[in-house]
Structures are given as C-alpha cells and as structure tokens.
Amino acid sequence: MQTTDTRTDLATWWSRKHGDDGGDLLVAYFSMEFGLEARLPIYSGGLGVLAGDHLKAAAELGIPLVGVGLFYRGGYFTQGLSPEGRQTETYEALDPEALGLVREPVSVEVELADETVTAAVWRHDVGSVPLYLLDVDLLTDALYSGNREHRIRQELLLGVGGVRALAALGVEASVFHVNEGHSAFLAIERARALVEAGASTDDALEQIRRSTIFTTHTPVPAGNEVFGDELVVRYIGDLATSAGLSKDALLALGRAPGSDGFGLTPLALRLSAAANGVSELHGEVAREMWAALWPHDDPQIGFVTNGVHLGTWLAPELDELLRSAGVRPDAPPREANWEAALELDRAALWEVHAARKERLMQMTGLDSTRLTIGFARRFATYKRAGLVFSDLERLLALPVQIVVAGKAHPQDVAGKDVMQRIVELSRDPSLAGRVVFLEDYDIDLARTIIPGCDVWLNTPRRPHEASGTSGMKAAVNGVLNLSVLDGWWAEAYDPAFGWALDGVSDDADAEQLYRVLEEKVLPAYADREAWLALMKSSIALLAPRFSMQRAVIEYTERFYLPAK
Numbered sequence: 001m002q003t004t005d006t007r008t009d010l011a012t013w014w015s016r017k018h019g020d021d022g023g024d025l026l027v028a029y030f031s032m033e034f035g036l037e038a039r040l041p042i043y044s045g046g047l048g049v050l051a052g053d054h055l056k057a058a059a060e061l062g063i064p065l066v067g068v069g070l071f072y073r074g075g076y077f078t079q080g081l082s083p084e085g086r087q088t089e090t091y092e093a094l095d096p097e098a099l100g101l102v103r104e105p106v107s108v109e110v111e112l113a114d115e116t117v118t119a120a121v122w123r124h125d126v127g128s129v130p131l132y133l134l135d136v137d138l139l140t141d142a143l144y145s146g147n148r149e150h151r152i153r154q155e156l157l158l159g160v161g162g163v164r165a166l167a168a169l170g171v172e173a174s175v176f177h178v179n180e181g182h183s184a185f186l187a188i189e190r191a192r193a194l195v196e197a198g199a200s201t202d203d204a205l206e207q208i209r210r211s212t213i214f215t216t217h218t219p220v221p222a223g224n225e226v227f228g229d230e231l232v233v234r235y236i237g238d239l240a241t242s243a244g245l246s247k248d249a250l251l252a253l254g255r256a257p258g259s260d261g262f263g264l265t266p267l268a269l270r271l272s273a274a275a276n277g278v279s280e281l282h283g284e285v286a287r288e289m290w291a292a293l294w295p296h297d298d299p300q301i302g303f304v305t306n307g308v309h310l311g312t313w314l315a316p317e318l319d320e321l322l323r324s325a326g327v328r329p330d331a332p333p334r335e336a337n338w339e340a341a342l343e344l345d346r347a348a349l350w351e352v353h354a355a356r357k358e359r360l361m362q363m364t365g366l367d368s369t370r371l372t373i374g375f376a377r378r379f380a381t382y383k384r385a386g387l388v389f390s391d392l393e394r395l396l397a398l399p400v401q402i403v404v405a406g407k408a409h410p411q412d413v414a415g416k417d418v419m420q421r422i423v424e425l426s427r428d429p430s431l432a433g434r435v436v437f438l439e440d441y442d443i444d445l446a447r448t449i450i451p452g453c454d455v456w457l458n459t460p461r462r463p464h465e466a467s468g469t470s471g472m473k474a475a476v477n478g479v480l481n482l483s484v485l486d487g488w489w490a491e492a493y494d495p496a497f498g499w500a501l502d503g504v505s506d507d508a509d510a511e512q513l514y515r516v517l518e519e520k521v522l523p524a525y526a527d528r529e530a531w532l533a534l535m536k537s538s539i540a541l542l543a544p545r546f547s548m549q550r551a552v553i554e555y556t557e558r559f560y561l562p563a564k
C-alpha cells in the first residue's frame with residue numbers, strides 16, 4: 001500500500017477556480033484519527049473516516065492540503081467475541097514499512113513534563129495529498145487507550161509535534177484546520193515559535209486566530225475533552241511561558257465560564273477564525289452548548305454539513321451504471337450531472353442492487369428476498385442500537401431481517417452491554433435467520449454491509465448525533481434511510497427518499513419505528529416500482545449534496561481562502 005488511490009485528472013478544479021487567487025494557500029489538516037483504508041487501522045469510527053474522506057476529496061479537487069496525525073503501533077483493536085458474546089480486543093503490531101509508509105528524513109522532539117521524546121515521521125500519500133504521521137514507540141501504542149495523562153501526552157505530540165514536523169519538513173502551511181479539539185495545542189506551539197521570532201504574544205495569538213479553522217464534532221461530553229489544571233500546567237506550562245503566556249493566561253484559554261478544568265473545545269474556539277459543527281442542527285446545538293464563551297455576542301459557530309467520499313463509498317456496480325448513464329461520480333457535484341440518475345434503467349438498477357445484496361447474503365446466510373435492515377456504527381449508548389429490538393414479538397412478526405455490526409470503545413462498559421445483548425439475540429435459535437451480528441466492523445466491512453441492505457436504520461437519542469455519515473453512504477447507494485431526525489437527516493429528510501422518526505423518547509421512538517416499518521416501509525418494499533423510484537431519488541438528490549467534495553469545496557471557499 002504505497003498510496004491511497006484517488007483520481008488525479010480532475011486536479012484542475014482548484015487550478016480552474018482558484019489558480020489565480022489561491023496561490024499561497026496551503027492547509028495543514030490535523031486529526032487524531034484518519035480512516036483511509038481498513039489496512040491502516042488508525043481510526044475508530046466516523047470522525048476518522050470523515051478525516052480520511054476529507055483528504056481523498058481534497059486530493060481529487062487538487063486543493064493544496066497536507067494531513068497531520070499519529071501512527072499508532074497497535075492501531076485500533078480487532079474485535080472478537082467471547083463465548084458469552086462479550087467483545088474481546090486484540091491489538092496487532094503494525095509495521096509502518098510493511099504498510100508502505102515512507103520514513104521522512106526528519107525527527108521531532110517534544111517535551112512532555114519531565115522527559116523529551118523523539119518522534120519519527122512517516123508519510124502516506126493520498127493522491128497528491130501527503131499525510132504525515134508521528135510515531136513515538138511507547139506513546140503512540142494505541143488509539144484511545146490509557147488514562148488522562150497518556151491522552152494529554154498523545155495530544156501534545158499531535159499538536160506540538162505536528163507543528164514542529166511541518167517546520168522540519170519545510171512545509172509552510174498558511175491555514176491550520178483543527179479537526180476536533182484533540183489537536184488544539186498546536187496553537188500554543190505556533191505562538192511560541194512566533195514569539196521567539198520576535199512577535200508580541202498578543203500579535204502572535206491574533207495571527208494564529210486569523211489562520212485557524214476549527215471543526216467540532218460532537219455534543220457528547222466524552223468527545224469534548226477536559227483536563228485538570230494541574231496536568232495542563234505540568235505539561236505545557238513551560239511551552240506557554242515561552243509564548244509569553246502566564247500560567248493563569250494559559251488556563252483561561254481553556255476554561256469555559258461556569259465549568260472546571262481545561263477544555264480543548266474552548267481552547268480551539270478561542271483560537272480560531274471560524275468554528276463549525278458538522279450539520280445544520282449540530283451547529284445550533286453547538287452554539288447553545290458553548291454560548292457562555294460569548295457573553296456579549298451571538299456564539300460564533302456555524303456549520304458545514306459532512307459528506308462522504310463517493311469514490312470510496314459508492315458500490316462499484318452502481319458507479320459503473322451511473323457512468324454508463326452519463327453521471328460522473330468523481331466530478332465536483334455541480335458538474336457531475338446527477339439529474340441523469342433519475343433516469344436510470346429500472347431493471348439495471350435492481351440488478352445492481354441484487355448483486356450487492358447477494359454479497360451480503362453470502363456473508364450472513366440471510367434470505368435475499370426479505371427486506372434487509374442494516375445498523376452498523378460504534379456502540380456508543382446514545383445511538384440506541386437496542387431500540388429496534390425493544391419489542392421482539394412485534395419485530396419478528398414482520399418479514400424483515402437485520403444485520404448489525406460495530407465496535408464498543410474498550411472502556412465503554414454500557415456500550416459493551418448493549419452489544420452483548422444483540423450478539424445473544426443473534427445466537428438465539430428462535431431468531432435464527434433474522435438477526436446477524438458481523439464481527440470487527442471496519443471500512444471494508446462497511447463497504448459490504450451498507451450497499452447490501454435495503455434500509456439503513458439510525459436511532460440516536462436526539463440531538464446527540466452530530467452528523468451520522470453512514471446514512472450518507474447508504475443514501476448515495478440508493479439504500480433508503482429510516483432515521484431519527486437528528487444530525488444530517490434533520491436537514492436531508494424528504495418522503496421522496498426515506499422515512500423519519502421524531503426522536504422524542506425511547507418508548508415513543510420504538511413505537512413509531514414499528515409503525516413506520518409496518519405501514520410505510522414494508523408496503524413500499526412490496527411495490528418494486530415504487531421502491532426503485534425512492535432509490536433513484538435518494539441517489540440523484542442526496543449524492544451531490546452529501547458528497548465530500550461539496551463539503552471540502554465549502555471549506556475551501558468559505559474558510560480556507562479567507563483565512564490564508
């Protein structure tokens with residue numbers, strides 16, 4: 001795996017549109033995870049896949065961008081199941097050279113409290129976009145393992161070490177994109193460098209603010225990291241001092257009014273020119289959540305709705321059919337001619353879907369004639385994987401079958417409990433042939449499961465699902481969404497291509513879910529012409545809106561270019 005393939009003959013979008021005004025733009029995109037390929041398991045879920053898709057779309061469009069992340073020697077875990085149906089976790093030792101990563105001829109030192117660590121820098125090319133991955137043997141052992149102290153060390157390595165790696169490589173970024181707060185410490189290192197080069201602290205912070213773009217990804221507390229003051233001072237007090245920041249000034253940058261501790265989200269919000277949520281609804285939720293940071297003003301948080309990289313997520317059969325109908329799925333959405341998808345040949349589209357479904361049936365042993373519902377994502381409890389199973393009798397009375405997959409965070413006991421219950425159901429002889437759990441969910445499995453289903457289910461507790469990108473992967477494949485009106489679906493839903501749940505309470509949502517299945521989804525499925533019309537609308541109307549190229553173009557024109 002030398003490179004992650006992306007097309008390059010469209011690299012002219014950038015030169016065509018911004019060849020003149022964009023000359024000095026170079027974006028450094030920092031993220032704790034990147035989900036590019038199953039073989040490079042340095043991602044845990046949606047956040048990482050989103051970051052990987054961002055690089056792929058930027059490469060296709062020719063946007064000058066580099067990625068910065070960490071190489072985890074143990075990766076994210078491989079999921080297994082114990083005899084009791086409990087999740088087991090194994091970490092395989094990854095060999096960067098065997099994975100085709102290229103060792104850069106630089107190394108980077110980062111002070112971590114009382115020791116200095118030296119990081120190697122690996123490069124993985126995503127088409128024209130290089131991704132630089134920092135690697136410190138013991139520190140980057142695994143993604144999201146360990147305690148708070150381990151965590152702040154990893155995040156310092158990413159933020160501080162990442163900025164130093166770019167300097168050592170001679171990469172002069174003009175805009176820094178902080179993808180989730182994990183990498184926000186990069187601002188302190190940039191301030192130190194500017195102050196040591198002669199700037200005043202205020203000028204340095206102003207310059208950093210002007211050239212930083214921040215994306216916040218979740219309203220769930222565990223995703224918005226907070227550290228104790230003592231840990232922060234011990235780990236970055238000295239760095240902040242070199243930037244002319246006193247201990248109190250440093251701590252003030254990370255404190256949200258009325259709460260304790262040092263938060264990476266407040267730090268990133270204070271030191272960026274623009275901050276965005278990942279859907280329209282999430283933008284609103286984030287503004288409310290962080291309003292205290294703007295006591296005299298409207299909260300300065302907007303949104304750029306996520307997208308998915310079509311080259312990765314469109315099933316190859318559908319990609320081929322679309323091309324034969326004159327659609328260019330790899331072209332920028334406005335040039336791709338998605339209207340032509342409304343005219344796809346019905347028999348050919350059904351054949352494409354039957355082929356993808358058959359692949360999933362081979363893998364699961366399920367029945368290809370039955371309505372197949374997919375539910376696959378991390379087992380975070382707010383996603384309520386158990387909701388559809390809350391009235392088993394009612395569920396089993398319906399001619400449906402369900403495919404479930406997903407990993408629980410190694411420390412999430414409640415998430416593992418939900419998962420175990422579903423694994424038990426899948427092993428229950430009375431449910432044989434109705435519920436299948438597929439182990440070790442990753443990008444490859446997602447590419448088989450999602451296009452192989454008829455309906456994609458999502459039942460988050462509103463408004464906790466900031467975006468929910470697997471639903472977009474389904475939609476662009478003509479797999480119809482049945483989802484709570486949360487995240488992306490709150491702005492996308494239309495009866496022309498799917499079904500909505502209001503997201504009121506567990507009981508009300510379960511009741512509504514069964515009713516919609518009984519009264520709407522199954523009758524539509526029984527009428528193939530009606531179903532094919534829904535599939536075509538889903539593809540034609542949602543693929544251009546939720547393509548990652550659209551999101552990256554939005555970032556480029558609304559945020560990167562003004563910040564450079």
Ligand SMILES: *Cc1c(COP(=O)(O)O)cnc(C)c1O
Pocket residue numbers: 044045046047049376377378441442443446467468469470471473
């Ligand atoms: C897309 C994807 C996710 C994110 O799914 P959500 O619906 O946003 O929860 C998680 N894991 C993998 C492997 C994915 O491909």
